[in-house]
Amino acid sequence: MQNFLLRTVIQTFLPLLTASSFAMTKVAKAHKEAICEVPFTQVHLDDPFWAPRIEVNRTVSIPSAFRECEANGRFDNFALAAGLIKGEHRGDFSFDDTDPYKVIEGASYALAAKYDERLDHYLDSVIHIIAQAQEPDGYLTTCVTNKCYRLSGWWGRSRWEKLNSHELYNSGHLIESAVAHYKATGKRTLLDVAIKNADLVCRTFGPNEGQIHRPGGHPIIEMALAKLYLTTGNKAYLDGARYFIDETGRQTDGHQPSIYSQDHLPILQQQEIVGHAVRAGYLYSGAADVAALTGDTLLQQALERIWQNMTRKKLFITGGIGSRAQGEGFGPNYELNSHTAYCETCAAIANVFWNHRMFLATGQSKYIDVCERALYNNVPSGVSLSGDRFFYDNPLESGGEHERQRWFGCACCPGNVTRFVASVPGYVYATKGRDIYVNLYAQGTAEVAGMVLEQQTRYPWDGKVRLTVKKGGGRRAIHLRLPSWLKTSPTNNDLYTYADKAQPYAISVNGKAYYPENAGYKTIERSWKKGDVVELDLPMPVRRIVANDNAEDLRGRVALERGPIVYCLEGTDQQGETVFDKCLLGDADITAQWDANLLGGVTVLSMQGKRLRRDGQVDDTPLRAIPYATWNNRGPGQMEVWIATSPSAAVATPLPTIASRAQTFSNRGPIQNDAPETAPTDAWAGGVNDQWEPKRSSDTSKPYHYWWLKRGTQESISYQFAQPTTVGNVQVYWLDFDHYDGAFRVPQSWALYYRDADGNWREVEQHEPYTVLRDCYNSVSFRTVTTTGLKIVAQLQEGQSGGVLEWKVNEK
Numbered sequence: 001m002q003n004f005l006l007r008t009v010i011q012t013f014l015p016l017l018t019a020s021s022f023a024m025t026k027v028a029k030a031h032k033e034a035i036c037e038v039p040f041t042q043v044h045l046d047d048p049f050w051a052p053r054i055e056v057n058r059t060v061s062i063p064s065a066f067r068e069c070e071a072n073g074r075f076d077n078f079a080l081a082a083g084l085i086k087g088e089h090r091g092d093f094s095f096d097d098t099d100p101y102k103v104i105e106g107a108s109y110a111l112a113a114k115y116d117e118r119l120d121h122y123l124d125s126v127i128h129i130i131a132q133a134q135e136p137d138g139y140l141t142t143c144v145t146n147k148c149y150r151l152s153g154w155w156g157r158s159r160w161e162k163l164n165s166h167e168l169y170n171s172g173h174l175i176e177s178a179v180a181h182y183k184a185t186g187k188r189t190l191l192d193v194a195i196k197n198a199d200l201v202c203r204t205f206g207p208n209e210g211q212i213h214r215p216g217g218h219p220i221i222e223m224a225l226a227k228l229y230l231t232t233g234n235k236a237y238l239d240g241a242r243y244f245i246d247e248t249g250r251q252t253d254g255h256q257p258s259i260y261s262q263d264h265l266p267i268l269q270q271q272e273i274v275g276h277a278v279r280a281g282y283l284y285s286g287a288a289d290v291a292a293l294t295g296d297t298l299l300q301q302a303l304e305r306i307w308q309n310m311t312r313k314k315l316f317i318t319g320g321i322g323s324r325a326q327g328e329g330f331g332p333n334y335e336l337n338s339h340t341a342y343c344e345t346c347a348a349i350a351n352v353f354w355n356h357r358m359f360l361a362t363g364q365s366k367y368i369d370v371c372e373r374a375l376y377n378n379v380p381s382g383v384s385l386s387g388d389r390f391f392y393d394n395p396l397e398s399g400g401e402h403e404r405q406r407w408f409g410c411a412c413c414p415g416n417v418t419r420f421v422a423s424v425p426g427y428v429y430a431t432k433g434r435d436i437y438v439n440l441y442a443q444g445t446a447e448v449a450g451m452v453l454e455q456q457t458r459y460p461w462d463g464k465v466r467l468t469v470k471k472g473g474g475r476r477a478i479h480l481r482l483p484s485w486l487k488t489s490p491t492n493n494d495l496y497t498y499a500d501k502a503q504p505y506a507i508s509v510n511g512k513a514y515y516p517e518n519a520g521y522k523t524i525e526r527s528w529k530k531g532d533v534v535e536l537d538l539p540m541p542v543r544r545i546v547a548n549d550n551a552e553d554l555r556g557r558v559a560l561e562r563g564p565i566v567y568c569l570e571g572t573d574q575q576g577e578t579v580f581d582k583c584l585l586g587d588a589d590i591t592a593q594w595d596a597n598l599l600g601g602v603t604v605l606s607m608q609g610k611r612l613r614r615d616g617q618v619d620d621t622p623l624r625a626i627p628y629a630t631w632n633n634r635g636p637g638q639m640e641v642w643i644a645t646s647p648s649a650a651v652a653t654p655l656p657t658i659a660s661r662a663q664t665f666s667n668r669g670p671i672q673n674d675a676p677e678t679a680p681t682d683a684w685a686g687g688v689n690d691q692w693e694p695k696r697s698s699d700t701s702k703p704y705h706y707w708w709l710k711r712g713t714q715e716s717i718s719y720q721f722a723q724p725t726t727v728g729n730v731q732v733y734w735l736d737f738d739h740y741d742g743a744f745r746v747p748q749s750w751a752l753y754y755r756d757a758d759g760n761w762r763e764v765e766q767h768e769p770y771t772v773l774r775d776c777y778n779s780v781s782f783r784t785v786t787t788t789g790l791k792i793v794a795q796l797q798e799g800q801s802g803g804v805l806e807w808k809v810n811e812k
C-alpha cells in the first residue's frame with residue numbers, strides 16, 4: 001500500500017519536476033562561462049608518483065590487458081559475430097565486450113601522449129574486427145549476435161529484452177573508446193561504429209510512443225552520449241543522455257524499482273547514495289554532464305544532496321566507496337568497516353569521474369579534494385607497481401587473504417585501470433575562459449589557455465611547489481587549490497577530522513608573500529609575464545585522522561596521512577609480521593623519511609608503538625607505515641589503515657586452534673557419501689575460522705561466510721583436518737542481517753556431520769539440541785569422535801539466505 005502511494009505521488013509530481021527542469025534548460029550554458037578540463041595531451045608530467053605509473057601502464061598494463069583479452073576470447077567473440085571464425089562464444093558475462101573497449105581507450109590515450117606505430121596498427125586490426133561484428137542496423141553486443149543462450153540469464157532470448165543485459169553498458173564503453181581513438185589518431189574507424197550504434201540506441205530508447213521506456217540498467221551510456229554530443233555536435237545524443245537520466249526511477253513500462261541500480265526513485269527525489277557503487281558513480285557522472293550541458297540547476301541540486309550524503313557518511317578515507325561485497329555496493333550510513341570494505345577499483349574511478357564533473361559544474365575545490373584522495377590512494381592500490389596485477393576490491397584491512405590477480409572472470413577493473421591511469425594528467429588543470437585552475441600539484445609542463453606553466457615539485461612527497469610562467473598570458477586569474485589535507489578535515493565535514501591543529505601554509509608571487517584566506521582556492525589575479533614565479537609552501541606534517549564516532553569499526557583508532565597520502569601498517573614491516581596486536585599511543589612521535597629503494601620510492605613513517613601480548617602484557621615495538629596504495633607489492637600479509645590507539649583496542653595474536661588450522665570448504669549440493677574429500681564443486685569458505693570474535697549476528701565488519709544468491713536451500717560448510725582429530729563440541733555464530741539484495745537469516749535448522757573411518761559423513765550423536773540463536777554462539781556437545789572432517793548442513797529459511805560468522809571446534 002505504502003509503495004503504491006509512493007508511486008502515485010512520484011507519477012503525479014514527476015512531470016512537473018521534469019517540466020520545470022526543461023524550462024531551465026532552454027538556454028544552454030554558454031561555453032565561454034563553462035569550466036573546461038585541460039586535455040591530458042597538453043599536460044606532460046615528470047613527477048615521482050604518476051610519471052612512472054603512466055609509463056608502466058603504457059609498457060606493461062596495456063599490452064598485458066590486450067594479451068588477456070586475446071587469451072580469454074574477448075576478440076574471438078567479435079570475430080565470431082563477424083562470421084570470421086567458427087566456434088562457441090566465450091566468457092561468462094554479457095559485458096565482456098567492454099574489456100577490449102576499455103583497453104582500446106587506454107591505448108588511445110597512451111598513443112596520444114606518446115606515438116607508437118605498432119600499437120597504432122594493433123588498434124587498427126582489432127577495430128577492423130569490431131566493426132565487422134556490428135549488425136547492419138548498428139547493434140553491437142556479441143553474446144546476443146552470437147545467440148549465446150548459455151548467457152541468457154543476462155540477456156534473455158532477444159535484444160533489449162532485459163534491463164540488466166548490459167547492452168547499453170556495452171554501447172557506452174564502445175562510445176568512450178571510439179571518442180578516445182578518434183581524438184588520439186584522427187581516424188573515424190571506431191567512431192563511425194560508435195555513431196551507428198548510438199543512433200540505434202537513440203532511435204530505440206526514448207520518451208515517444210514506439211520507443212522502449214527504460215533507463216540504462218548499468219549506467220555509462222549517459223556520460224558516453226554526452227561525450228559523443230561534445231565530439232560531434234549532434235544534439236540527439238545529448239537528448240538521449242537526458243532521456244536515460246530522466247527515465248531513472250520512473251518505472252515506466254512496468255519495470256520494477258531497484259535500489260541496486262539507483263532506479264528506485266527519480267534522481268531529483270533521491271537523498272541517499274545507495275546500491276551498486278560503480279553504477280552510482282557512473283549514473284551521477286552522466287547526470288552531472290547533463291546538468292552542466294543543459295544548465296539544469298534542479299538536477300545539479302539533487303546531485304549535490306546525494307554527494308553530501310556520500311561524503312558525510314559513506315566515503316572511505318582512501319577515497320573509496322562501497323562497503324559491501326553483496327551487491328558490490330553501499331551499506332547504511334557510517335558503515336565504514338575496514339576489513340570487509342569493498343571499495344572496488346572501478347568505483348574509485350567512478351568517484352573521480354563524478355567529483356571531477358561536479359567541480360567542472362561549480363568550480364568548487366571540495367570535489368577535487370575527493371578526487372585527489374581517490375587518485376593517490378584507492379585508485380593506485382588497484383594495480384601493482386609492476387603493472388600486471390590488479391585488485392578488484394581494495395579493503396582497508398587484511399588478514400593476508402587479499403592478493404592482486406592477473407585477470408578476473410569479471411574483468412572490469414584491469415581494463416578500467418588501464419584507461420584511467422593514462423588520462424590522469426587531465427585532472428591537473430582546468431580553465432574558465434582565460435582563468436586557470438591549478439587543481440593538482442605534480443611536476444611537469446602544461447599548455448593552459450595560451451600560457452605555458454611549469455611545476456617544479458616533489459609532490460606528493462613534499463609540499464613545496466614552484467610554479468613558473470614559461471609563456472605569459474596577460475591579465476587573468478590563477479586559482480591555486482588549497483587541499484583539504486592542509487585544514488581541519490580531510491573531507492571538509494565531520495566524517496573525518498585531524499586530531500592536530502592545521503599548520504600555516506604560505507604562498508608567494510615573485511618572492512612577495514600572499515596571505516591566503518582559508519578558502520578552497522587562493523586566487524591570484526594579475527598580469528602574468530614570462531618568468532613570473534609562484535611559490536607554494538604547503539606543510540606536510542604527519543597527521544592523525546579520527547573518524548566520526550558513528551563509524552563503529554573506526555572507534556579507538558587513527559589513520560595516518562601525510563599530504564594526500566594515506567598510510568597503512570603492513571605485516572612484513574612489523575615485529576612478528578602482525579599488525580592487529582599493535583597500537584600507537586597519541587603522544588608517540590612519528591618521523592617521515594624518504595626511501596628511494598622501497599616500493600619504487602616512497603616516504604616511510606617510523607614511530608614507537610606498543611604490542612599487546614597474549615598474556616595481556618604490553619611491550620614497546622617499532623612500527624613502520626607505508627603508503628596504502630603500495631601495499632601487497634611484497635607478498636600477502638596482514639595490513640591495516642586504521643591503527644588502534646590503546647592496547648585495549650588491539651587484539652593479541654591468538655594461538656592456533658583446531659578450527660583455525662583446518663581447511664574450510666563450502667560444499668554445494670546434498671551430502672554424498674561417495675564424494676571425494678573435496679568435490680570439484682567445493683569452494684574455499686574463508687572467514688569462519690579467522691578467530692575474530694563477532695559482536696552480534698549482524699557484525700559483518702570481519703570476514704565471514706555467506707551462501708551467495710541461495711534462498712531456502714540446503715547448504716553446507718566443512719572443515720578438513722590435516723590428521724584425525726578428537727572433537728566433542730562445536731560453537732556456531734550464525735549470520736543475520738538485512739541487505740537490499742535479500743536478507744541473510746539464521747537457518748531454519750541444521751545438523752553436524754563427521755567423517756567416519758570409512759570416509760562417510762555421519763551425523764554426530766549430540767547431547768543437546770541444535771540451536772539457531774542470534775547474537776551468540778550456538779554450542780553443541782556430542783559424543784566424542786576422532787575424525788578428519790566436520791560438516792555443518794544448514795536448511796535455510798524459506799526465501800532467505802544465510803551464513804556463518806565464526807565456527808569453533810573443541811575437544812569437548
Ligand SMILES: [Zn+2]
Nearest residue numbers: 344346412413
Ligand atoms: Zn571493477
